[in-house]
Amino acid sequence: MATQVLPGGALRGDAPGGINPVGIMPGFVTRDGVTVLEAEPLARNPEPSRRYYFYMMAPAIITLAAISLYPFFWLIWMSLHDVDIMAGDKWVGLKNFERLFTRDAKFSNGWLLLIQYSAMCLFFEVLLGVLIAVLLNRSRWEKVLVTVFLMPMMMAPAIAGLVWYYLYNGTFGWYHWFMQSVGLLGETSILGSPSTAMIGLVLVDIWQWTPLIVLITLAGLKRVPRDQLEANMVDGAGEIRNFFQVVLPNLYPFLLIGILLRFMDNFRFIDSVLILTGGGPADATNILPVYLFDVSFQYFKLGRGAAIALTLLVVTIILGMFLVKIFDSPAARNVGRTEG
Amino acid sequence: MFYVPKNAIYKRIPRRKFLELGGGVATALGAGSVAVGLSSVVTRSPVQAASSDDAKWKQYSGTKLVFMSENTPPSFAIRENLKPFYDLTGIEVEILTDDLPVVQQKVGIDLRSGKADFHLNYVQDKPIGAPFADYFANLNDFINDDTLPQDPDGMGADAWFENFLDVCGTMYTRDRLIAFPYDSAVACTFYRQDLFEQHSPDFEKEYGYRMEFTKDTTWKNVYDFAEFFKKLRAAGQDVPYGYAQHQGSFAWTAQLDIQRLMYAHGQWTEFDVDDKLGSKEPGPTRWGDESSIFLMEKWKELASVAHPDNLANDTLQLNTVYQAGQIAMQVQYHEFAASIEDEKTSRAAGGKTAYAPCPKGEASWIKNGGQAVNGTSCGIGGIGINNNASDDLKRAAYLFAMWSTSKETQYNVLKGVGGTPTRKAVMDMPGVKEARQRPTDMPNALTFDAVYDYGIKDPHFVLGPKIPEANEYYQIILTEVQKCISGQQDPAATCESIRDQVDDMNDI
Amino acid sequence: MASKDVVEYASPARRIANVAVVVFLAVYLLWTILPIFVMFVSSLKDLLEAFRIPAVGDWSGIALFFDFEPTFKHYTNLFVNLNFGVYFFNSVAAALGSAVVSVTLGATCAYALSRTEFRGKKDLFFWIISTRMAPVVAVMVPLYAIFRSLELVGSLWGLILAYTTFNLPFAIWILKGFFDNVPFAIEEAQMVDGATRMQAFRSILPLVAPGIGAFLVLCVLFAWNDFLFASIIGSGGAKTLPVATKELVQPQNIQWGSIMAAGVVTTLPMMFLGLLIRRYLVTGLTMGAVRE
C-alpha cells in the first residue's frame, strides 16, 4: 500500500481510516455525518472552444438566413413603402397597414376564411385520421390498407387540384353527377356556389391529408404501453373509456406533430385552392394567402402585399411557436412510459 | 425538321427518334438543355438607309432574344416554326410561355426593376399593357426608322383591323405606341342554329316573334330565348339552357362579359374618359348611377334564366359547357370557334352552330340617353418591346415583333392551329375568303363576318377601361357581381359597393 | 407493446360494430382511391369519352365510365410533342438535388444542435422551424428578386435552392430528433477508441441512415410536388412536371386527357417511392416528436 503525500505534508497513508480530506485540505468539513466543501475553485480553466459545432451549423444557418431573413427584411421595407407598378417607392409609414385594418374588407374576410378553412381541415382530418388509425390498428389488413390510404398524400397538390376540378366539374364531373344523383346538389356545381365552395376545398384537403394523420396516429398507437391498457382494463374500464383514458393521452404528442405539420402547410400551400376556385365565387374561398397572391401578383401592389404577408407571417409564427411550446412541454414528452 | 436554336429550352424530339431510343434515353437527351439561364447576345453589322432590305433584316445576325409569352396557341405555333425568322435575320429567339398570372408577375418585375431579361413581352392589352404601359418602348420610333426594314403592308393603324392598334398599342397618350396586335379574341354570339330552328315555331306562338339571331337581336330577346328554354326544361323536355354567363373565376373575362351588356345600352362605360385612350387618373366611376343599377338588375335577371352553374363557368369552362351541348347560346370569343367546330371535342360541331354579332341594346333599357349598339369587347394580345433593353436589342426585337405579326406568320398560324389574325391583309390571302363559309378548313373564319365586318367597328366596340389598376378593377367587379348573382346582395348595393371600392382604388 | 393483442370478448354489440367498421373502411377506401382511379382511367380516354356522363340519377350509367377504347396517345403526346421527358428530368434533378443538399446541410447542423448546449439554442431552433412556416406567397416576391439577381431564375440550381428553403428547416428539425435518439456514448466510445470528432460523427451516421434515407425521400416528395416555387422560380429553363401539367390548362383549351396522363406520370413515381419507404415514413415524421 503506497503512502500518500497530501498537501500540508501529512503522511496519512497508514492511518487506520485511509485518507479523509477533512483536516488536511482547507475548506473540507464534516456536517451531519457528510464531508462537504465550503470553497470556490481558485481559478477556472479556460472553456474549451466550440468552434467545431459552430462550423457544423454555419452552412445551414447561413443558407437559411440568406433565404429567409433577407426576404423578411425586404418585406418589412416594402410594407412601409408604396411599392406598385409605378417606379419611385414612396415612404408611407404604416399606411399600408392602416388600410388593411381600417377599410380592407377582403383582408378581414381573408383571415376569417383562412381560420375557417384551417379549422375545418384540421378538425376533420384529425377526427377521421384518428378514427381510421384506431380501426386499422386492429385490422388484419392494416399493412395493405395503409399503403392504399397513403396514395393521396403522394400526389402533388396542384395535380390533386386539377383532378378534383375535373371531378367537381358541373358539365362532366363524376362527383358532381354523384352528388346530384343522391340529391346533395342541384345543377349548381359545388365550386359554383358561394355556400358550398369552401366545403369543396375542405373535402380535397381532407382527401389528401387525412392519411398523414392516420400514419402518425398509427405510429402513436403502436407505442401505447400495454401495461397501462391492461391496468385500466383490470380497473374496470371498457374499450371506449380505455381509449379516452389511456390511448388518447399517449397519442397526444403524435397528434400535436400532425397538427403542427398540417397547420404549417395549410397556411403555406394554396396550389389546389388557386386551381379549384382562385378565391371565388364571391370571395367565398378568398382565404388570406389567395388574396395576398392577387394583391402582389395580379394588382402588383407589392407594398400592400408585403403588409399582408407580414401579418400572415407573424400570426403563423406566433401560432407555430405556441404549438412548438406545447410540443416541448413535459406532458408531451412522457409518452409510452409507465412509471415504476 | 424545324430549326431549333442551340440553346433552346424547348427541344423537340422527333417521333421516330423517340421510338428508336425509348423514353428514358430521350429524357437524358433533354438534359442537355437543363442549365440554360436567360441570356442575351447582341451582334450588329451597321446598315444605312440605302442598304438592301436583306442587309437590314440581317443587321443583327447572331443576336439572341427572349420573348415572354402567355401559353396560347399562336406562341406555340410560332415557337415551333422559328426557322423562317432565323433564315431571314440570323437572330435566335427563345420563346418562354407561362400562365397569364405568372407572365404578369415576371414581366412586371423585369420591367419595373429596369432590367431586360425578356426583350419581347406578350402585352395582353389591359392586364399587362395598361399597368406597364410606361415601360414599353415606343414603337413609332422604329416604324419611322429607315435603317430598319419595314413590312410591305405597313405597321400603321390602317394595316390592322379597326381599333386593334388602339386596343393594345395606345395607352393614355397617342404619342407612344407600345405594342403591335399579335393575336385577338373578340366576342361574338355562338348559337345553336339547329335548336333555334327546331323550337322557333313554339317560341313564336308564345313570344310573338321568330327565334333567330341577327345583328338586331337584343339583350331582351336573349332573355326571352333563355326563359323559353328554361321553361321547356322545366316541362321535362330534353333541351339545353338558353344562355350562360362568364362569371367564373377568370376576373378579366367576367368583367368583359357584363361590360358588353352595359355598353350595348347607351354605350355606358365605367369612367368619363376617352375609351380609346384610357387614363391613369380616370376620376370617379359611373358605377352606382341609374344606368348601372338598372342594368345590374337585368344582369341578375339574365342569370336567373341562364345555366345555373354561372359562377363556376369562366370563359373556358363556359365553352366546354357549350361544347357539351348544355347551352344553346353563348357570347364567346371568336378564337374558340375552332374548338366548337372540332367534331372530336364538340357536340355543337358540324354546322349546328352559327355565329352572329354580340346582342344589341334594348331601347327601353337605356337610361342614359345614349344609343343602342351591339356592345362588343375584346382581348387583344400585343407584342411589345422592353424599353430597358439596349437600343440595339430593341431594334433587333423590333424585327421579331414585325415578323411575328406579319400577314404570312398570321396566315400560317390561322391555317395551322386556328389563330385569330389582326392584320387586314390576311383576309385577302388564298383560301381565307372561302373559309368563311362552310365547309371550312379554318373554322375561326366562320366568325369573321360577325367580328371583323361588324363587331369591332364603331360604335359597337368597347376598348377599355384602360387604367393602370385594371386587374384590381376586374377582381372587384367579379366578386361583387358574383355576390349579386348568388343573391348575397341586391343590384343597387352591388353597384354602390363597386363604386366605393373602385373610387378607393383610384384614390378618389 | 402493440395494443392490438388485447383480448376481445365477443358480444352482439361487438359483432355489429365489426360490420360497421368494415363498411366504414370500405367507404373510405373507395373515397381514397376513386380520384386516383378516375385520373388513371381518364388518361386512357379520348376527349369525348372523357366528357360523357349519364343523366342525373341514372345509376346504371356508371357503366359509361368504363365504356371507352383505351388509348395511349396522351402519353405519347406528352413525351413526343410536349417535352415531358425534359420536365421529368428537371423534376428528378431538382427534387433529388434539393433533398441531397437539405439532408447534407441539415444533418450536420442538426447533429451540432443535438450535441451541444448554448444560450439561445432554443430560440435558434425555433427560428429554424419558423422559416418553414413562412407562407410561400408571402416571401415569393423578394425571393424572386434575390434569385434573379443571382441569375438563378429558370435554372435547376435556382430551383434546388428554392426547394431548400422549405426542406432544410424541416430536415434540421426532424434529423435533430434522430440524433437526439442516438446515445452520445457511442461517439464517446469512438473518441476514446481514437476517433477524431469528425470521425465520431461519421461513425454514427449508419445508425441514423434509415431515418435519413426515409427523410431524403420525404424531401424528394415535397420538392417534387411543389408548384408555386417551380412555376415562378423554375419555369423557363427548369420547368417541372406539376408546372408543365398546369400549363396544359390553356386559355382556349383544357387538354384533360393529357392532364390526366401527366398527372399519372407525376404521381406514379411518388406513389412507388411512398410504397418503398412506407415503413420509414412515420419514423421520418415522428421521430423528431418522440424521445425514445
Added chain:
Amino acid sequence: MASVSIDKVWKYYGQTPAVKELHLEVADGEFVAVLGPSGCGKSSTLRMLAGLEHISAGEIRFGAKRINDLPPRDRDIAMVFENYALYPHKTVFDNMANPLKLRGVERSVIEDRVRKAAAILEIGHLLERRPGELSGGQKQRTAIGRAIVREPALFLFDEPIAHLDAKLRAHMRGELKLMQRRLGTTMIYVTHDQLEALSMADRIAVMNDGVLQQLGTPRQIYDHPVNAWVAGFVGEPPINFLDCRIVEEKGELRLVHSSFDLVLRPEQAAIVRERYAQREVRMGIRPDQIAISTVETPDSFGGQILVTEPIGGDMLVDVSLGGDKVLVKTRPDFEGRMDSPCYLTLDRGRWHLFGKDDGVALF
C-alpha cells in the same frame, strides 16, 4: 502504464458544481474504485479522465503529463461504458477491432489481438454476431474486449456491470478482478454498488455530492469509516445507528442507551476524552457484529424479536431495542420466534462512535 494525479479538480455544469476539488493519486497498476450514489460526481470524474468533459478547474496528470487539453484519442485510455456503447451495425469483431483500426494498426495484428482478447473473454465464437444478437453479458464482454485490445495505459470503467442480472454480476466481478491482475493496467472503476468496490478494488474513493469522503482500502473503508455517511453507505445490510449518552463514572466512560449500558475500553475512552466534549453520541454497529441468542448471557441485554428473515446462508433479525430498531445478522439456525424476547451481545472492538452533531467518526 501510468499513474494518475487528479489535482484539485472541479467540474461545473453551468453554475452547478458536480465535482468539488477532487484530489486523488492513483498509483501505476492500481485498481481504484470510485464509489458513491448517483449524482455524486463519480461519472463526471471518469469522463474528465477520458477527455469527454472539460475540466472546469484543476488539472489531471497521467504520470507527469498534464492531459487537460488532450482529446480522448491522445490520452491512451480505454473506457467501458455503462450501456456498453457498442456500434449496433458492426459485428463483435469489428467492434473490438475499431480502436485498432482507428489507429491504423495492421490488419493481421488486429486479427491477432482481437482473437486473443476474445479468447480471454470467452467470446471467440461470437465474433461474427452483431450486438443485437448478444445477451447482456456478452455485450459487456465485447465492450471490455474493445477496451483491452488496445493495451492502453489506463482503463476506465463506468458502471460496466450495473445492467447485468445479479448472478452474472457476481461472476463478472471475479473475472474483472482477475483480468486486471493479469494485465496489470491502472484501472479506475466507477460504481454505485459498494459490493463491486469492496470486492475488486485496491482502494476505494467514496464520494458524495461532488466531495471526496474517504479514500482507502476496502478494509479501511469498511472498518474505519470517517463519518456517519460513509458508515451508512458502505456495508450491506446497512449499519445500525443508536443514539446514546456518554456518562463518566468512577473514571470510566460508559455508553448508555435505554437498553444497555457499556463501559468503553480505555483506548476508546482516551479518544473520546481527547476529541469529544459533548455527551450525546451516536453509536454505529454493523448487523454482523451483534450476536443474538435466545438465552441470556453475561454482557448481553434484552430486546424483542420483531421479524426474522432467513436468507439462505444467513438470517436477518429485526430486534426492537427500547425505542430503536436494530438489524442483526446471524446464522440461519437461530431459533428465536417473532415477538419473543432475545438477548444481544455487541462485539466491543468493532463498533463505532460518531459525534452527535457533526457525524465525525471518533473510532
